Amino acid sequence: MLQIQNLHASVEDKTILNGVNLTINPGEVHAIMGPNGSGKSTLASILAGRDGYDITEGSATYLGEDLLEMDPEVRAAKGLFLAFQYPVEIPGVSNTYFLRAAVNAVRKQRGESDMDAMEFMKFIREKIKILDLDPSLLNRSVNEGFSGGEKKRNEIFQMAALEPKMCILDETDSGLDIDALKVVSDGVNALRSPERGFLVITHYQRLLNYIVPDFVHVLVDGRIVRSGDKTLAYELEEKGYGWIEESLAGAK
Amino acid sequence: MLITEKPHSLVSNFEAVRELLGLTGPESLRAVREAALAKFAEAGIPTTRDEEFKYLPLNRFRETEYVPAYGATLSEDDLKALPLSVLDGPCLTIVNGEFAPELSNVSGLPNGVRVMALSEALEQHEGLVMRHLGKIATHEGKLGTTNDERFTHLNTAYMAEGVYVFVAKGVMVEPTIHLRFITQADHGAIAVHPRVVIELEEGAAAKIVESYHGLGGESFTNVVHEIALGANANLEYVKSQTEGGSTIHIANQYVDQKSGSVFTSNQVAFGAAISRTDLNVFVDGEHTETSLNGAYLGQGEQIIDNHTRIDHAKPNCHSFEVYKGILDDRSVGVFNGKIFVYEDAQKTDAKQTNQALLLSANATINTKPQLEIFADDVKCTHGATVGQIREDALFYLRSRGIPEMDARGLLVYAFAAEVLEKISIDVVREALEAELYRRLNRD
Numbered sequence: 001m002l003q004i005q006n007l008h009a010s011v012e013d014k015t016i017l018n019g020v021n022l023t024i025n026p027g028e029v030h031a032i033m034g035p036n037g038s039g040k041s042t043l044a045s046i047l048a049g050r051d052g053y054d055i056t057e058g059s060a061t062y063l064g065e066d067l068l069e070m071d072p073e074v075r076a077a078k079g080l081f082l083a084f085q086y087p088v089e090i091p092g093v094s095n096t097y098f099l100r101a102a103v104n105a106v107r108k109q110r111g112e113s114d115m116d117a118m119e120f121m122k123f124i125r126e127k128i129k130i131l132d133l134d135p136s137l138l139n140r141s142v143n144e145g146f147s148g149g150e151k152k153r154n155e156i157f158q159m160a161a162l163e164p165k166m167c168i169l170d171e172t173d174s175g176l177d178i179d180a181l182k183v184v185s186d187g188v189n190a191l192r193s194p195e196r197g198f199l200v201i202t203h204y205q206r207l208l209n210y211i212v213p214d215f216v217h218v219l220v221d222g223r224i225v226r227s228g229d230k231t232l233a234y235e236l237e238e239k240g241y242g243w244i245e246e247s248l249a250g251a252k
Numbered sequence: 253m254l255i256t257e258k259p260h261s262l263v264s265n266f267e268a269v270r271e272l273l274g275l276t277g278p279e280s281l282r283a284v285r286e287a288a289l290a291k292f293a294e295a296g297i298p299t300t301r302d303e304e305f306k307y308l309p310l311n312r313f314r315e316t317e318y319v320p321a322y323g324a325t326l327s328e329d330d331l332k333a334l335p336l337s338v339l340d341g342p343c344l345t346i347v348n349g350e351f352a353p354e355l356s357n358v359s360g361l362p363n364g365v366r367v368m369a370l371s372e373a374l375e376q377h378e379g380l381v382m383r384h385l386g387k388i389a390t391h392e393g394k395l396g397t398t399n400d401e402r403f404t405h406l407n408t409a410y411m412a413e414g415v416y417v418f419v420a421k422g423v424m425v426e427p428t429i430h431l432r433f434i435t436q437a438d439h440g441a442i443a444v445h446p447r448v449v450i451e452l453e454e455g456a457a458a459k460i461v462e463s464y465h466g467l468g469g470e471s472f473t474n475v476v477h478e479i480a481l482g483a484n485a486n487l488e489y490v491k492s493q494t495e496g497g498s499t500i501h502i503a504n505q506y507v508d509q510k511s512g513s514v515f516t517s518n519q520v521a522f523g524a525a526i527s528r529t530d531l532n533v534f535v536d537g538e539h540t541e542t543s544l545n546g547a548y549l550g551q552g553e554q555i556i557d558n559h560t561r562i563d564h565a566k567p568n569c570h571s572f573e574v575y576k577g578i579l580d581d582r583s584v585g586v587f588n589g590k591i592f593v594y595e596d597a598q599k600t601d602a603k604q605t606n607q608a609l610l611l612s613a614n615a616t617i618n619t620k621p622q623l624e625i626f627a628d629d630v631k632c633t634h635g636a637t638v639g640q641i642r643e644d645a646l647f648y649l650r651s652r653g654i655p656e657m658d659a660r661g662l663l664v665y666a667f668a669a670e671v672l673e674k675i676s677i678d679v680v681r682e683a684l685e686a687e688l689y690r691r692l693n694r695d
């Protein structure tokens with residue numbers, strides 16, 4: 001469903017992505033690991049449609065269409081979802097209002113009718129239970145004053161409400177305590193289906209015990225330098241990225 | 253510029269109503285009115301050369317012939333459009349400066365609470381009213397550059413009707429008290445000068461919501477407030493100004509806070525051609541809290557001018573102030589925030605913020621924080637920003653499927669709604685949020 005080919009991207013002449021190749025088929029879970037600053041969030045942001053990057057080479061195709069040509073809201077409507085590494089606080093907009101606007105916008109693009117306030121509240125109450133989120137967070141402004149863990153859970157809650165096809169999770173596990181990690185993973189696993197693809201960015205093998213990936217990729221300096229199955233994550237945990245960087249140097 | 257010898261109608265009209273005004277209140281008020289009129293006549297209509305009116309062009313004022321206002325016959329149906337008519341508790345209505353008993357119902361208030369027309373209060377409780385009338389609305393004896401008080405004088409000259417609210421010691425008023433000020437100018441341009449006196453005695457608590465609304469025609473509302481908060485009293489005050497498009501609205505509000513009192517002001521200015529509010533808080537006791545919140549919206553050629561002044565005269569007090577405005581088209585916003593910290597007022601903690609969001613290249617904001625601090629152990633901060641729509645928030649909303657135009661609209665709304673959120677009375681907050689939303693969408 002998602003094909004990324006030889007993707008190069010830079011910001012103000014600084015190259016961040018250096019030829020990324022990645023194909024995700026429906027039903028697959030891919031994990032990306034890699035050192036700080038290697039370009040993981042940049043890749044996720046470009047896929048979601050954030051402005052400000054120059055795509056100097058390569059392409060990304062989503063459901064057979066040129067992804068990079070689409071506005072972010074169009075990508076969302078077509079089922080692409082990014083759980084942000086740093087969710088944004090929006091004072092003055094209530095979480096409920098925001099979610100309803102989002103759900104209805106996505107439904108509209110799919111040719112479905114708006115949910116009225118009653119229907120929506122019922123729908124939301126079911127979803128919020130799955131994520132074990134405090135319902136009072138619904139009345140507060142989007143992410144404002146939420147704890148780090150609450151923000152991350154709110155991202156997965158939105159994902160559950162929007163029911164996307166391609167889910168990108170950027171370090172959703174960072175800042176979660178052990179119980180929350182379990183809750184969030186359960187939330188993600190509940191969405192796993194043969195039609196859905198996942199791209200899970202993480203620094204920790206531990207998350208992958210809960211959300212078991214089909215493939216693990218290592219991103220270094222804006223390129224995927226190694227891919228494997230879930231055992232690659234164990235190897236990284238044990239040996240660190242130095243091991244890969246050394247073996248890369250050796251290969252040259 | 254045309255210079256006329258003839259006094260402005262705001263002055264010359266006095267002749268016609270002098271005797272009528274004299275019938276209200278104690279005899280001593282006659283001299284007070286005459287003196288105030290003389291002060292206004294001497295000062296005249298301000299020009300932009302007057303420091304306190306630098307950004308407020310009142311040309312239109314100068315050219316208008318005002319006639320004395322008299323009441324209009326309205327029914328509850330005419331007031332349906334008021335954003336705050338959702339409030340169904342005690343309500344007192346002033347139409348064109350006159351008390352409208354048929355649109356007022358203040359039954360069901362607990363003992364010790366009086367909500368009545370000022371003229372009536374002057375008859376029945378002269379002593380109580382005169383404790384504060386004319387005593388709070390003045391900067392005499394206060395620090396720093398004297399504010400320009402000419403419109404307070406003008407109000408005093410015509411002072412007779414308005415509202416009196418009194419809450420006796422220790423009484424907590426549960427229902428929200430709603431005061432409505434309606435203008436309908438169907439007999440020429442009218443000028444109204446309501447005076448509002450509010451007293452909360454020691455330990456009393458109340459929520460008072462005022463709405464100012466225009467039902468058409470050209471009018472000038474010149475209101476003055478005198479608010480006395482006794483020790484440990486708590487007042488949540490909301491002022492919603494949604495006057496008509498040819499109204500000039502000028503408000504001079506004076507608050508006196510005794511020790512331990514809490515004053516929360518939520519000022520909403522969406523209407524009028526020219527809207528000017530001077531909110532002056534004199535902190536005359538320790539351990540008080542003062543929160544001044546303001547949200548305003550300028551569209552078309554509207555001018556919205558907010559002046560605030562907090563006198564920290566006693567130690568250990570907190571004040572927190574945030575004003576946020578959205579300015580579109582050719583509208584003009586003005587914010588002037590004065591904070592005086594007296595020599596005595598150690599451990600004052602004062603925070604002032606004002607932010608404007610400019611939606612058009614032709615909209616402008618003039619901002620001036622003015623902090624004068626004479627104590628050495630204080631924490632005073634101020635910040636002013638001219639905001640743009642936050643790109644990260646815009647992307648976040650769009651990434652959830654919300655189209656760019658809607659996302660922008662939502663963020664503009666949220667900018668001011670953040671201030672409305674501070675209103676604790678749910679129906680009032682929701683009604684004002686809906687009003688803001690409606691106006692932004694120009695329905």
Ligand SMILES: Nc1ncnc2c1ncn2[C@@H]1O[C@H](COP(=O)(O)OP(=O)(O)OP(=O)(O)O)[C@@H](O)[C@H]1O
Pocket residue numbers: 011014016034035036037038039040041042043052085
């Ligand atoms: N807008 C930008 N302007 C300048 N540099 C940027 C910008 N965005 C990203 N970078 C740089 O690109 C590099 C990759 O950043 P990115 O956030 O993608 O890393 P990451 O792999 O997600 O790191 P982490 O594991 O710390 O989250 C970093 O060096 C970062 O400073």
Ligand SMILES: [Mg+2]
Pocket residue numbers: 040041042085170171
């Ligand atoms: Mg990152």
